Each structure stands twice: as C-alpha cells, then as structure tokens.
Amino acid sequence: MALLEIKDVTSGYGDVQILWGSTLSLEKGKLTSLVGGNGVGKTTLLRTIMGLLPPWSGTITFDGRDVSRLPAYTKAEMGLVLVPEGRQLFTDMTVLENLEMGATSQRARPHFARNLERVYEMFPRLKERSAQKAGTLSGGEQQMLAVARGIMADPIVLIIDELSLGLAPVLVLQLFDSLKLLREEGITLLLVEQNVQLALAISDYGFVLAEGKVELEGPARKLIQDKHIRAAYLGL
C-alpha cells in the first residue's frame, strides 16, 4: 500500500477550480517527481495535501489514515512536511531559530540535536550563519535553510516545491545529492520541479500534471524517454 494516496482531489481558490480530480500516490522510501507546466496546479495540489487549502472533494490518505480534513498544523506532527514554494522562511528570525521552528512538532523535538548536526553537516554554510537573520541570507542560502528546516521536522514524507528555482547549477546538483542521501535514510520524497530532466533523472517514479489532472505517470526512467514529455517539457 502506498504511504500517501491522493484520490480524485478537487480544489481551488474561491470560485475558481484549479484541481480537477488529481490522483497520485507515493511509495514508501521512494523519490517521486511531480512535473508540469507553469500554473497547472502543482503548488495548489501540495497546499491541498498539507491542509492549507481545503479539498472540495476526494480523499487524502496518509499511512492508512484519512487526513483530508485535518488542519495544516497537525500534518507536521504526523511526519508530513512541506518545503513550500518561495521558501517562506521566518525572515525576521535567525537561521538557528528557523531550524528550531522546523522542529516544532512533538515527534521532531527529541531528535533536535541529531537533526541539527545532520543539517549543519549537509549545509556547513548554515552553521556559519546560524546567528544571522534568515532574511539577510543569499537566495541559495535561503533555499538551503528551507530544506534544512524541513529536515529538522524529522519527516516521514518530505515534499519539496521548486527546489532548484533560481539557483546556480552547482548548488542545484548539491541539493539533489542531499535528496539522494535523504532517500537512503528512508525518507519518502515528493519533488516538484521545473527542471524536469534533472528531477526525473534521480527519481524512481514520476507524475505529470496538466490542467489540474494527472496526465501521465510511470517509472521515471520510462517518462524521460516518453516522446510527449521530451517534446513538451524537455524541449527535445
């Protein structure tokens, strides 16, 4: 059984429907990608999964439990963690305080010291800047902090929205490497990416979202060779 199952979910903003019955699932311990053009509803889907937006219909099941209607703040406690689009850091708080906030949940608190060591090892830059206000970090450092804050939550499922956006290629590769590391540790990952090529290259499985619906899915290796995908998203 899949760890996270999204079934026929519809949602939107006000009267505007964005998701038209999205269905996807994440296998435990796997790295899954969700790709699709701009404005097709990827971020909206993630916000709905997390409970920041209520689903209009459909169900979201996490670890066998229906979590469709649970408020966002209960998700971190269950180990369902989102690194949101646009980083959404606590810009007025220090780097260390942001990491502390990441470990808000009861499940993460006992592992605070271990996780802090882990993220400082992954991103030594953050350790150097631990007393600096998050808002004064460079764009790349902010993205590191956003990911690190997510790891501090001790996630079972870590969802990352636009990891590579606006970052230098070297840093993108470094961040993707850290994702592989997380997968080795047994964390289930869902990656939403503009960089379709790179995302599918490290993923186990992929979903393609178009117009608020999953248009295509399959093992990442297969998708990367799919004619339609190569034409539409890879420009090949």
Added chain:
Amino acid sequence: MQQFSLLLTSLPDGILLGFVYGLAAMGLTLIWGVMNVINLSHGPIIALGMFGTFFLFMRAGVNPYVGLIPIAVVGVLLGVLIYVIAVHRVINAPHLSSLLATFSVNMIIIGLGTAALTTSPYNVDFSAGSFKIGPVTLLGTRLIAALVTMLFTGGLYLFLYRTRPGKFIRAVANNRAAAELMGVPSTRILALSFGLGTMLAMVSGALIATFFPFSILAGGSYELKSFVIGVLGGLGNPIGALFGGLILGVIEGIIPAFLETSWVPVIEFALFVLILLVRPSGLFGAKK
C-alpha cells in the same frame, strides 16, 4: 527662571508618565505586529483596567499593585474572548473589516460601561508617597508605575525571544502559513497574542488609575497617544513602543513650561503627521 522650576516638576513627571503611555502602546503595537489588526477597542480596554483598580482597591481593599495580577489575568482572558468572538472571523478580510469589528467591540464596551458605571468621574484614592531628589519631587505612584512598565517590557521581551510560545508568536507574525506547516496552531497563537495585547492595555489602565480620575471614556485619549507612539516607535515593535512613549512623555513634560497645556495634542499630532510623512516605518523601524 520660573520656566526652569516649572520644567523641574513637569519634565520628570512627563517622563514617568511616558513609561505608562509606552506600556499602553505596546499592547496596540503587539496586536498590529502579529496580525495586522488595528485594535479600535484599545481605549475602552484601557478604561476597563482603570476600573479594575478602582473596584479591587476601593471596594475590596486590594493593593493596586497586587491588583495588577488579577487584572492581567482577566486581560489575557478578555483578549482571547474578543479575538474568538469578533476578530478571528475577519482576520483574513481587508483591513476595513477588522477595523469595524474592533470598533464594534469598542462601542459595546463603552455602551455597557456607560450603562453600568455612568460617565461621571471615578477616583482611586491611593498614594504611595513621594520622593525628593534635590529640587525634584517624584510621586510614588508614578515611580512604581514606571518600574512596573520596565518589568513588563523586559518580561515581554524575554517571553518573545526566549520561550517557545513567544517564538511561535514571532513566527506566526512573520509568516503564518509557514508556521502552520511547522506544526504551530496559528489560530491559538493569534488568540494568545490578542490576549497579551489586551493584557498590556489593561495593566497600563490599572496604573493610570492611580494618577488621575477617570470614566469609561477615559481610555480614548490614551488610545490616540498609543497611535502616535506606535508611529513614533514603529508599529509592531514593542521595544520601540517604550521609547515612543518616553518621547511623548518628554514632550508633555516640556510643553507646559512654555505653552498652554492645550497645545499638547496639537503638537503630538503634528509630530504624528510629520513622522508619517518623512519616516513612515517609525523612528526605530518597524517589522514591515
């Protein structure tokens, strides 16, 4: 020379008053800083604090400074109640909605207060003596009120920066959705923040009651001062509020030596407009 001796009494007096103005403004500015709501029920809440002292001291004989404890507790609870009933439903609506909501609370408190207490003045007959330092005489009540304000300011600072719920408040103020994603129940944190802001307003009122006679309408002028201070110190900055209060206190201490006291509000609001024009984020910077 005569002006100088006038200044010797009015300036220290003004400065000590400034502390309490700062405390009142801290309540307003905390709520604004966390949830971007201008609390138009700030004035009547200050007046409720005044009546708190009146009833506890004049009717039950409780020392006004001991009385601050139950008043603070009631302040937190009242603030949470106001948040839940009136503010929460409009928290994501445009500013006008929350202005109207808190204005309604303002009208309700004033209406009930007028019915129960009339608008004639009440007086708390309490003295904590006075202290002479050279040519300057300080009233005990004002001195203690300034100390209490420092205590509350320090306490608020430690709470916001050193405790878990305090950090939650700062996180929610900074980015509510992100805080929610980290597991912070943001609605509860907003209610707590409104409770703390209300508590600060009520405590300031409770202290002011030991200085001047008051009625249920007396909070209005302190509400206006809180706005001026908020702009001086930077809305959303509790420490700035204390400095803003002191600046206002100094102004109120200097003016009477040179001009009629009726000039005080004119000069305060001229300052208000001036700062909005040249430095809208306040002298000490604001969070946004």
